[in-house]
Amino acid sequence: MTGTADGKVAVVTGGASGIGRGIALRPARDDARVAVFDLNGTEAKSVVEEIRSAGGSAHAVAAGWGRIVNIASSSAHSGQPLMTHYVASKAGVLGFTKALALELGPKGTTVNTIPPGFIDTPMTRRNEAQGFLGAGVDHHAAQTPVRRAGLPEDIAAACAFLVSEEAGYITGRVIGVNGGRNT
Ligand SMILES: NC(=O)c1ccc[n+]([C@@H]2O[C@H](COP(=O)([O-])OP(=O)(O)OC[C@H]3O[C@@H](n4cnc5c(N)ncnc54)[C@H](O)[C@@H]3O)[C@@H](O)[C@H]2O)c1
Numbered sequence: 388m389t390g391t392a393d394g395k396v397a398v399v400t401g402g403a404s405g406i407g408r409g410i411a412l413r414p415a416r417d418d419a420r421v422a423v424f425d426l427n428g429t430e431a432k433s434v435v436e437e438i439r440s441a442g443g444s445a446h447a448v449a450a451g452w453g454r455i456v457n458i459a460s461s462s463a464h465s466g467q468p469l470m471t472h473y474v475a476s477k478a479g480v481l482g483f484t485k486a487l488a489l490e491l492g493p494k495g496t497t498v499n500t501i502p503p504g505f506i507d508t509p510m511t512r513r514n515e516a517q518g519f520l521g522a523g524v525d526h527h528a529a530q531t532p533v534r535r536a537g538l539p540e541d542i543a544a545a546c547a548f549l550v551s552e553e554a555g556y557i558t559g560r561v562i563g564v565n566g567g568r569n570t
Pocket residue numbers: 400401402403404405406407424425426427458459460461462502503504505506507508509510511
């Protein structure tokens with residue numbers, strides 16, 4: 388525990404798996420209280436137990452302060468064949484973020500978005516198993532400028548900065564975390 392997020396509450400949607408799980412575990416290390424929202428109640432409880440066993444604690448919440456980080460996708464920049472619905476919705480997240488940032492800025496809440504690149508998660512492995520990733524995870528990792536697939540912790544680290552006190556002058560931004568892909 389570092390105590391850098393003492394007194395803050397983190398609400399993580401999709402926090403039972405993959406990137407969301409990584410994001411949920413990170414603020415708990417910094418003394419924040421975390422609410423894990425997910426369709427999968429069993430796995431969400433499991434993440435909550437993990438946070439508690441690591442010593443996570445609850446705190447009251449300071450008014451007029453907030454941080455929102457929307458998870459988009461680098462495919463909003465690159466496009467992706469046979470994924471028009473997904474790419475269009477993720478591009479919508481970028482616009483949603485910019486508009487909401489203008490609305491919520493006066494209330495002390497920042498709104499930013501991270502479009503992840505190629506991240507090794509259960510979703511990615513499911514796609515690989517179903518043959519949607521062509522030559523597979525290792526191939527795509529080798530094509531990435533930093534020569535590896537991303538990890539949920541890579542997204543969590545950027546998210547941890549964007550929700551910090553120090554990031555209070557950053558809002559309406561698109562912060563790519565992609566190992567150099569699709570930049
Ligand atoms: N993995 C990647 O390479 C990659 C790349 C770009 C963007 N993303 C985005 O990152 C996000 C997380 O992806 P992931 O790879 O961690 O997937 P994942 O399948 O490993 O985890 C997603 C979690 O979200 C939950 N979920 C789904 N719909 C929900 C809803 N409506 N409400 C609450 N919970 C819900 C699922 O039950 C699951 O636990 C997604 O928005 C995805 O589009 C992932």
